[in-house]
Amino acid sequence: MSDQSRADIAVAKFLEHTDSEAASFFEACVHCGECAEACHFYLSTGDPKYTPTYKLQPMIRAYNRDKAPFSSLKKMIGLAPSKVTEEELLEWEPLVYDSCTMCARCTLVCPMGIDIAGTIRKMREGYAAAGMVPEGLQSAAEYVEKTSSPMGVTIKALKAQIAHQEKACGIPIEVDKQGADYMAIFSSMEIMGYPEVLGAYAKLFKKAGVSWTISSVAYEATNVGVQIGSAPLAKDILQRVVDAAEALEVKHVISPECGHAYGAIRWAGPNMMGRQFKFEVVHIIELLDKLRREGKIPAGKKDGRRMTLHDPCQIIRRGGLLKEPRSLLDDSCSDFIEMKGAGMASFCCGGGGGVSANPRAEELKTAAFGLKAEQLNSVENLETVVVPCANCRTVFEDGLDAYELDLEVIGLSELVAETLAED
Amino acid sequence: MKQPLTTGRLSNTTWFARVATLMLLCALALVFATSAALANSHVRPPGDAVNVIADDGAPNTLGDRSDAEIWDDFRGGDPKDLLAPRPEGTVMTTTGQQWRVIRERFIVKYAGWFPVGVIGILALFFVVKGRMPIKGGRSGKTVPRFTLIHRIAHWTTAGVFMILGLSGLIILLGRPVILPLFGHEVNSTLTSASLQGHNLFGPLFIVCLIWMFVKFIRGNLFQLVDLKWILKLGGLFGGHVSSSQFNFGEKSWFWLLMIVGAVMSVTGLALEFPWFTEDLRWLQLSTILHGVGAITLICVSIGHIYMGTIGVEGAIDSMLIGEVDENWAKEHHDLWYEEVTGKSAKDDGNEEGAVT
Amino acid sequence: MSFIDFVEGPLYYVAATIFVFGALWRVIGIIRIGRKKDISPPKGSAALGFFKGNLRHFFPRGIFARRTWLHIVGGYGFHLGLFGVLLFAAPHVAFISDRITGFSWPTLPRWGFIITAEIAFLGLIVLWVRRFSDPVMRLISDWDDHIGTWLTFLAMLSGCFALGESSVFLRATHMLLIDIWLIYFPFGRLMHAFTFFLSRGNTGATYGRKGMNL
Numbered sequence: 001m002s003d004q005s006r007a008d009i010a011v012a013k014f015l016e017h018t019d020s021e022a023a024s025f026f027e028a029c030v031h032c033g034e035c036a037e038a039c040h041f042y043l044s045t046g047d048p049k050y051t052p053t054y055k056l057q058p059m060i061r062a063y064n065r066d067k068a069p070f071s072s073l074k075k076m077i078g079l080a081p082s083k084v085t086e087e088e089l090l091e092w093e094p095l096v097y098d099s100c101t102m103c104a105r106c107t108l109v110c111p112m113g114i115d116i117a118g119t120i121r122k123m124r125e126g127y128a129a130a131g132m133v134p135e136g137l138q139s140a141a142e143y144v145e146k147t148s149s150p151m152g153v154t155i156k157a158l159k160a161q162i163a164h165q166e167k168a169c170g171i172p173i174e175v176d177k178q179g180a181d182y183m184a185i186f187s188s189m190e191i192m193g194y195p196e197v198l199g200a201y202a203k204l205f206k207k208a209g210v211s212w213t214i215s216s217v218a219y220e221a222t223n224v225g226v227q228i229g230s231a232p233l234a235k236d237i238l239q240r241v242v243d244a245a246e247a248l249e250v251k252h253v254i255s256p257e258c259g260h261a262y263g264a265i266r267w268a269g270p271n272m273m274g275r276q277f278k279f280e281v282v283h284i285i286e287l288l289d290k291l292r293r294e295g296k297i298p299a300g301k302k303d304g305r306r307m308t309l310h311d312p313c314q315i316i317r318r319g320g321l322l323k324e325p326r327s328l329l330d331d332s333c334s335d336f337i338e339m340k341g342a343g344m345a346s347f348c349c350g351g352g353g354g355v356s357a358n359p360r361a362e363e364l365k366t367a368a369f370g371l372k373a374e375q376l377n378s379v380e381n382l383e384t385v386v387v388p389c390a391n392c393r394t395v396f397e398d399g400l401d402a403y404e405l406d407l408e409v410i411g412l413s414e415l416v417a418e419t420l421a422e423d
Numbered sequence: 424m425k426q427p428l429t430t431g432r433l434s435n436t437t438w439f440a441r442v443a444t445l446m447l448l449c450a451l452a453l454v455f456a457t458s459a460a461l462a463n464s465h466v467r468p469p470g471d472a473v474n475v476i477a478d479d480g481a482p483n484t485l486g487d488r489s490d491a492e493i494w495d496d497f498r499g500g501d502p503k504d505l506l507a508p509r510p511e512g513t514v515m516t517t518t519g520q521q522w523r524v525i526r527e528r529f530i531v532k533y534a535g536w537f538p539v540g541v542i543g544i545l546a547l548f549f550v551v552k553g554r555m556p557i558k559g560g561r562s563g564k565t566v567p568r569f570t571l572i573h574r575i576a577h578w579t580t581a582g583v584f585m586i587l588g589l590s591g592l593i594i595l596l597g598r599p600v601i602l603p604l605f606g607h608e609v610n611s612t613l614t615s616a617s618l619q620g621h622n623l624f625g626p627l628f629i630v631c632l633i634w635m636f637v638k639f640i641r642g643n644l645f646q647l648v649d650l651k652w653i654l655k656l657g658g659l660f661g662g663h664v665s666s667s668q669f670n671f672g673e674k675s676w677f678w679l680l681m682i683v684g685a686v687m688s689v690t691g692l693a694l695e696f697p698w699f700t701e702d703l704r705w706l707q708l709s710t711i712l713h714g715v716g717a718i719t720l721i722c723v724s725i726g727h728i729y730m731g732t733i734g735v736e737g738a739i740d741s742m743l744i745g746e747v748d749e750n751w752a753k754e755h756h757d758l759w760y761e762e763v764t765g766k767s768a769k770d771d772g773n774e775e776g777a778v779t
Numbered sequence: 780m781s782f783i784d785f786v787e788g789p790l791y792y793v794a795a796t797i798f799v800f801g802a803l804w805r806v807i808g809i810i811r812i813g814r815k816k817d818i819s820p821p822k823g824s825a826a827l828g829f830f831k832g833n834l835r836h837f838f839p840r841g842i843f844a845r846r847t848w849l850h851i852v853g854g855y856g857f858h859l860g861l862f863g864v865l866l867f868a869a870p871h872v873a874f875i876s877d878r879i880t881g882f883s884w885p886t887l888p889r890w891g892f893i894i895t896a897e898i899a900f901l902g903l904i905v906l907w908v909r910r911f912s913d914p915v916m917r918l919i920s921d922w923d924d925h926i927g928t929w930l931t932f933l934a935m936l937s938g939c940f941a942l943g944e945s946s947v948f949l950r951a952t953h954m955l956l957i958d959i960w961l962i963y964f965p966f967g968r969l970m971h972a973f974t975f976f977l978s979r980g981n982t983g984a985t986y987g988r989k990g991m992n993l
Contacts, residue, residue: 067812069804115985275818571912579908
């Protein structure tokens with residue numbers, strides 16, 4: 001591939017993905033700089049290059065040169081912006097991948113309502129098509145092609161974890177059960193790092209009296225395609241899940257405590273496949289809240305530890321589930337305190353959207369976690385933090401260590417399962 | 424420079440105080456403005472006015488009395504008395520004639536030369552002494568000096584001041600300078616435009632002055648080290664003088680600006696809303712103080728601009744980017760440098776011209 | 780033809796035409812690019828989200844207001860001041876009713892005009908000073924930002940100079956600068972005046988459909 005053609009491929013993709021929504025964003029930005037004030041990467045480093053709108057520069061320039069309403073006129077009189085070069089694309093690659101988790105805090109603050117986070121997602125399409133993707137994400141993509149899991153988790157490994165959990169909670173976990181109410185998918189991080197979640201599901205669904213299963217061919221929720229920004233890859237990953245779910249004729253697919261997975265299957269999914277699914281998609285937190293409201297999983301003795309909640313960006317700010325985790329926590333614990341700045345505008349952990357899979361972004365990610373550490377420090381005598389996203393949990397583990405904070409980190413499903421009323 | 428993280432620098436109390444101040448200023452503005460509407464109703468004829476109309480009702484323009492006597496009846500007051508109130512029953516006053524003389528013969532005649540003189544002196548100073556370089560050259564390392572808000576407050580005030588200064592000078596020097604040089608049309612257009620601009624931007628200066636006071640008061644209180652600075656004449660003839668965040672010269676400029684600025688504000692408002700006083704003396708005094716104050720501020724600000732730009736290498740950085748070179752800080756504000764960085768400002772800590 | 784006749788006559792008509800058609804061309808051009816229909820099962824209304832998004836982004840979210848208060852105060856001061864002056868100052872209302880609408884409406888008293896103009900000026904100066912003082916702003920600002928700001932400032936300033944309403948030359952200069960401003964408008968970032976409702980609306984609709992109000 002010659003130098004120029006990589007840039008051409010990227011620019012062509014940029015233009016392809018600049019629909020009227022993205023165009024309206026590019027045409028409305030007044031360079032006010034407020035997005036920087038919302039971005040944890042800018043706030044923790046003070047480096048202006050992490051200004052969200054700045055990250056979109058190459059895509060904006062390509063639009064202004066080739067697609068904007070007066071672009072041909074401007075080209076005629078020599079006032080159109082210059083072509084985007086490969087050099088510039090390479091210079092911007094760390095900005096697009098290392099310093100953005102697509103957390104949408106910038107979207108929240110922008111006076112023009114520009115969805116910078118969503119547009120970064122579109123911009124990554126150009127990079128993925130031109131093969132300019134960070135190494136860490138590239139290897140994750142390769143694992144996915146071989147094993148369906150970005151961490152290379154095989155069905156053998158999954159079955160081993162299932163066996164452990166069945167033993168631990170004493171409840172069978174069925175694989176490939178035809179016609180189950182729910183099919184659960186998990187992130188590799190959960191399967192290998194926090195397998196207790198499997199036991200938690202078993203306990204909760206047994207109590208609720210609903211049938212559930214895990215597919216042996218489609219157990220992975222993490223969508224590396226979304227992180228890399230490759231629609232074809234995202235679609236392939238999703239196809240596996242959709243095919244398996246429809247083959248098993250399950251009524252619902254549960255998206256787990258994971259970040260971008262929910263958005264990928266719930267919102268992007270049908271659009272990528274070009275059709276509706278034959279099942280409904282529900283987030284585990286939504287489901288647990290629903291079951292609790294219906295009285296199917298009543299709460300028992302509350303957990304007494306002083307707790308707070310981390311709001312994963314893709315679940316709360318971009319997922320709309322602000323109330324559900326809180327109402328579940330109100331039932332499950334007796335000493336729940338909100339962090340300063342919690343809720344819709346809470347800080348990102350710093351590792352979502354592919355950043356945690358990117359070793360080059362390690363230092364930046366740790367710096368960004370400083371803002372989360374500040375939030376945690378706002379609660380006196382904090383013991384535990386509930387983190388309903390497996391990726392955030394790994395970031396927390398590294399971050400708490402770096403900032404020398406001694407806190408327990410737990411998932412929400414596990415907490416709800418542990419505080420379930422006794423039979 | 425590390426930005427503050429989640430907690431903004433403003434506590435809720437300060438936020439509230441700012442909003443309250445803004446609202447107070449708006450209320451004040453409204454008071455002044457509405458008074459304008461009411462002012463018109465206050466016009467009435469002077470008491471005991473001389474009536475030259477004859478008893479039979481027909482106007483007696485030629486009359487029985489001489490012109491001089493008639494004019495004497497209209498006029499009253501001692502021309503030398505600057506501050507006496509207008510005598511009862513007079514239509515024209517000759518008090519304030521002295522004021523007029525002061526204004527025409529001294530202020531208008533000489534005012535324009537002061538800024539020219541200052542520029543001349545500074546040019547000479549620059550030619551003789553040159554630019555004050557940073558001792559040891561730039562180190563390449565910086566120390567934060569002014570936050571974003573400080574810089575915005577400063578440049579906004581500077582911009583408003585420039586507009587006021589320029590328009591003010593045109594108003595003052597229109598008749599003596601512009602008219603003879605460029606003719607009536609140009610003079611009337613320029614002066615008319617300048618008056619409108621000056622009157623509109625004047626109140627903005629008051630807001631900016633308060634803003635500057637609040638932002639820069641800390642560090643501008645006089646200390647013992649300033650006395651030593653004066654005795655060494657600020658290091659003008661060589662030698663090192665210690666200084667905290669602001670040296671004596673800078674502090675003096677701050678306080679001069681605040682005090683003279685306050686005088687400018689009050690006199691300016693008096694001149695823009697003249698109906699607030701029945702007494703012409705206040706307005707006469709205002710014009711003199713306003714003119715003298717203006718020339719003072721313009722002259723000193725020229726010096727300030729010189730020092731901040733050409734005069735001292737590295738000074739402009741503080742206001743343009745908010746950070747200054749370490750060597751500059753050690754040389755000009757060593758005590759501040761030590762306070763802020765915790766490091767010693769002694770010479771052995773200097774790095775020789777690390778960066779071109 | 781005198782200077783004022785030219786700037787209030789032929790030049791004005793040219794400028795107004797370029798302004799209207801240029802702005803329309805640009806807005807319609809953006810909409811015509813189109814976007815794919817979202818077929819995922821909705822959780823809320825996109826149409827309602829379009830309006831909610833437009834309203835929501837008028838108000839700075841609490842946690843951000845502390846960090847960005849100067850921009851908000853300056854921004855709103857300038858915009859509200861400018862609209863106040865543009866739409867309610869007597870000379871402007873006279874011009875608009877004479878040339879465009881055929882009807883007029885109540886205007887500000889002169890002191891109201893002055894205060895509103897002062898707020899607009901202070902806001903604009905603060906915004907522009909912020910633009911060259913803040914390192915973020917220095918990085919992301921371009922010629923268009925500065926030209927747009929200065930054209931607006933000069934148009935306003937020339938208007939201020941003409942407040943005496945006795946100099947035809949000053950009035951004509953104000954009109955000339957307005958004409959230049961109108962001609963520049965459709966081609967630069969000043970167009971945000973007409974595109975902001977699209978961008979806020981798009982985000983509002985996209986997230987509104989997902990049952991969120993972002």
